[in-house]
Amino acid sequence: MSVSGNYINITDNDLQSKGTSDKPGIGISASGNYINIINNYINQSTTNEVGIEFSGTNSSIRNNTIFTINGYAMQVSVSENITLQNNSIATKAGKGISIFGTNNLILIENNYINSTNGVCIMLDKASNSKFPKNVIIKNNKLNTTGEFAVDAKNADDSPGSILFDGQGNIIYGGGKYRDPNGVVSIPNSTPIFDGESHYVNESNYDDYFTSDGTLTSNVSDRDILIISGNFYNKNIIINRVVKIEGNGAYFYNTTFKIIIDGARIDSINIINSNNMGIIIVEANNVEINYCNITLNHTKTAYGIWISKSDNAKIKYNRITVKGDFLTFGIFLDGANNCTIQDNIINVTGTKDLYNHHVGNCTECDNGTCVGGTCTGGTCVGGTCVDGTCTGGTCVGGTDDDGTHIIPEIYRTYGIILIGSDNNKIINNRIYATSALENAIDPINDGQNSIVGIDIYYDSHNNEVIGNIIEIIAKDPFLYGMGVLGSPTGTNSTTAKNNIFKNNRVTLVGPYFVSGFISGQNSYDTIVSDNTFECWGGNYSYGITLEKSQLNTIANNTIRTSAIVNYAIEAFESNYNIISNNNIESQGSYSYGIALYSSSGNSISYNTINVNGNRLTTPLEGTHHDVIPYGNAGILLIANSNGNNITNNSIISSGEYAINCTNTSGNKIVYNFF
Known part of the structure; x- marks a missing residue:
């Protein structure tokens, strides 16, 4: 398929290879402005074939599935303000995404690229004056046994022009990252906690946590807090990239709220009455492992709640929740690329009889709106979750415009x-x-x-x-x-x-x-x-x-x-x-x-x-x-x-x-x- 022009949508096509080894084919060749290439399935089974070839401005290539042998699954050249997002790419020996020549303002986000022994993402120059710049490579899953998962050696070497490190990319198979200066590194999708180890107990707790629950200046990024003892009524906010490691640590009526990328909590015990267990809010690459969470809540009995956060790993936890209203073992709300694995979840719903409503609110914790602002009891920019929405009014918190009602939500779930x-x-x-x-x-x-x-x-x-x-x-x-x-x-x-x-x-x-x-x-x-x-x-x-x-x-x-x-x-x-x-x-x-x-x-x-x-x-x-x-x-x-x-x-x-x-x-x- 070959298309040229402006304001064009190329969607929902099923394209199979018709090329030959002498004359390789191209699934979609497009050029122009304001072009959307979305939800196409492309299978290029002949060598050296290309899935999508694009040149233009102000366009997006999203939600496509592409298979190639050893050609380019996707190649962008001479383009500006282009989004490559949520594509699934598999190639045996080719390049997943190639950004070639003069390109500016390119976002490569949330793609899954499996290149058996090739390069997942290549930024390459056409000449010494024609090369990619201002490229963001973010939240992609890249799998290759080849030398490089991402090769940006021939891209613009100006500081901040190529963003890859710390952008939430996950690399499997041992592939490396080569930056525009030729420096080769082994990316790590989760932080290495090689800072200072702090031993926290009941007597020195205030040395590490402030009265509002945030970490004190004694704690730096990549530190480890090894906690033991019994703690009561502590609302803890993890605002630095740290690892919390329990060693006989029991928290009663305590909610952990994580608001920073890369934090990790292992082996703690949470026993709550009318408090949630762990909340992850707008924080990527968080890990929760081997924790025991037991709670009883009259409104929002959420064991672990992941809100607008990506790449979380929730593994080997035991979660027991009992509620009188909304009772969710694990709740993912706007959460992507997460792994919920090997958890044991026990859920006990309400004893009260009820009829189905038009919807339920889900995003307020005891009147506080998570992911938004609670003003006079009204959630702004967040979904109220501590009551039932009836006619736009959230019982236990209001939602007067009705826009935050989540329809057809029941009250009891293991995982939602x-x-x-x-x-x-x-x-x-x-x-x-x-x-x-x-x-x-x-x-x-x-x-x-x-x-x-x-x-x-x-x-x-x-x-x-x-x-x-x-x-x-x-x-x-x-x-x-x-x-x-x-x-x-x-x-x-x-x-x-x-x-x-x-x-x-x-x-x-x-x-x-x-x-x-x-x-x-x-x-x-x-x-x-x-x-x-x-x-x-x-x-x-x-x-x-x-x-x-x-x-x-x-x-x-x-x-x-x-x-x-x-x-x-x-x-x-x-x-x-x-x-x-x-x-x-x-x-x-x-x-x-x-x-x-x-x-x-x-x-x-x-x-x-x-x-x-x-x-x-x-x-x-x-x-x-x-x-x-x-x-x-x-x-x-x-x-x-x-x-x-x-x-x-x-x-x-x-x-x-x-x-x-x-x-x-x-x-x-x-x-x-």
């Missing part, structure tokens, strides 16, 4: 992400329940809900892998995992390219359970190799696709048991791949796979064994499914057309193994009934 990209949620164990004592009738009582891991609104490229989620509670609505691109009935945001793989979800509830939901405006979600065991009193869903598109549901084991079962349900969800799943459902009414107004789906190689004895009628309550309950291996209704159903093995107690009455254009071949 909002507006957060490129995070890895790996090998965590989440155990969730609530303090409700009796199974409830959702017609007359409440709609209490609990979720294991959920990804909300404008969150992309996250990986949820190898987690164990167990929710056993008397709340009427239990959910294992999910992703939601935008609030129901709106198209304001999306959630794309999120992966849920090798997780194990167990749900036991009295009314409604759902192993996984891919919700409205979610695209290209992958759900594979998971095990869902969903035991509900009235309704049990294994996987639900609700107004989401292009999902891949593969190699999952789904077991459901309830009066009514929908092992896999798709509602207005199109162009999905549903393959190689093992489905078992039993109850009074059971569907293996049920589609409503869903077209263009590929349903193949699934093993479906569903049984319904029609003995019990469900309590419909506040849950009404548009697909009437019944029995079938596969059901298609309401203009579910043009689906491809092949090579499935179906055992069903229903009248039909496959029922596609009043639909058209469906291809049904090579199935075993």
Whole structure:
């Protein structure tokens, strides 16, 4: 594709190589001003091919996925004021990003570049007078076994012209950085704590922390504070790049707030009542490891809260939270490129009955707005999180304009992400329940809900892998995992390219359970190799696709048991791949796979064994499914057309193994009934 001109958007193209070794191809060649190259997929499988070639001004190249062999994945030349952001690049031996010749004001940010043995980012000159200058290389993940991850030897050597060190880049594989003066260094994505070691105890605490909780002048960047003893009612603010290392350190009714890049906390114990555990605010590259956090909070029972902060590593912690209102084990709000790994999270939600609201506030700590200013009880520039937003008013803190309401947020989560990209949620164990004592009738009582891991609104490229989620509670609505691109009935945001793989979800509830939901405006979600065991009193869903598109549901084991079962349900969800799943459902009414107004789906190689004895009628309550309950291996209704159903093995107690009455254009071949 070759484009030249001004004010052009090049988006959502799928470009495959058509070049040859004698005549290599270019995926996208563009020149001009105010050009946006966004969300393109480019696969260049011939040697010396280029993914994107650009020359111009005031333009951006964002959210593209590029594969090359040994050419340039992306080359920018003779350009000014260009943003290269959130691209995913893989090349075997080529250069990931090349900035060549006369270039000025270039931002290279939040890209993932994997060059097997090449250079991830190259700044190169065309002549002694034509070279890149004023380049910021920030918050990228770079992986190479080659000599250099970033080579800026031939760029402008004026002080401050090329910014790389201290910009939050993470380098894997041992690649080095060569600066414009030819100096070679080994970048470190986290600080080296080689300063002074301070031994802090109850008697000398005031030597190291001021009355307002900040560090005193006795502490410098890269120092280590080794803390032992019992401490009460200390609100601690980490404002220097230090490592806090606990040695039998117990903090009671104490919140740690980190406001600086690169700080680290290891092996402390926090036991709180009406205080949050650890808050990370606008601080990148923070690490929290091996900590025990136990808290009970009437409003915001947050174990660890990461707000507008990137590249955090939260590992090997034990978090136990109990709340009467919002109860989140780990909360990511505008947090990118974080790793949440090998944590044990115990969550106990409220004992009080409640109905769903239009949304909840989430960003005030006892009346203080985190990430904004609290003026007269009104949060400005932040989201109020210590109360419920009803008609724009935050109970326990006000939000009069209503703009900071986060819609469709429940009250109890193991891990929740909002507006957060490129995070890895790996090998965590989440155990969730609530303090409700009796199974409830959702017609007359409440709609209490609990979720294991959920990804909300404008969150992309996250990986949820190898987690164990167990929710056993008397709340009427239990959910294992999910992703939601935008609030129901709106198209304001999306959630794309999120992966849920090798997780194990167990749900036991009295009314409604759902192993996984891919919700409205979610695209290209992958759900594979998971095990869902969903035991509900009235309704049990294994996987639900609700107004989401292009999902891949593969190699999952789904077991459901309830009066009514929908092992896999798709509602207005199109162009999905549903393959190689093992489905078992039993109850009074059971569907293996049920589609409503869903077209263009590929349903193949699934093993479906569903049984319904029609003995019990469900309590419909506040849950009404548009697909009437019944029995079938596969059901298609309401203009579910043009689906491809092949090579499935179906055992069903229903009248039909496959029922596609009043639909058209469906291809049904090579199935075993």
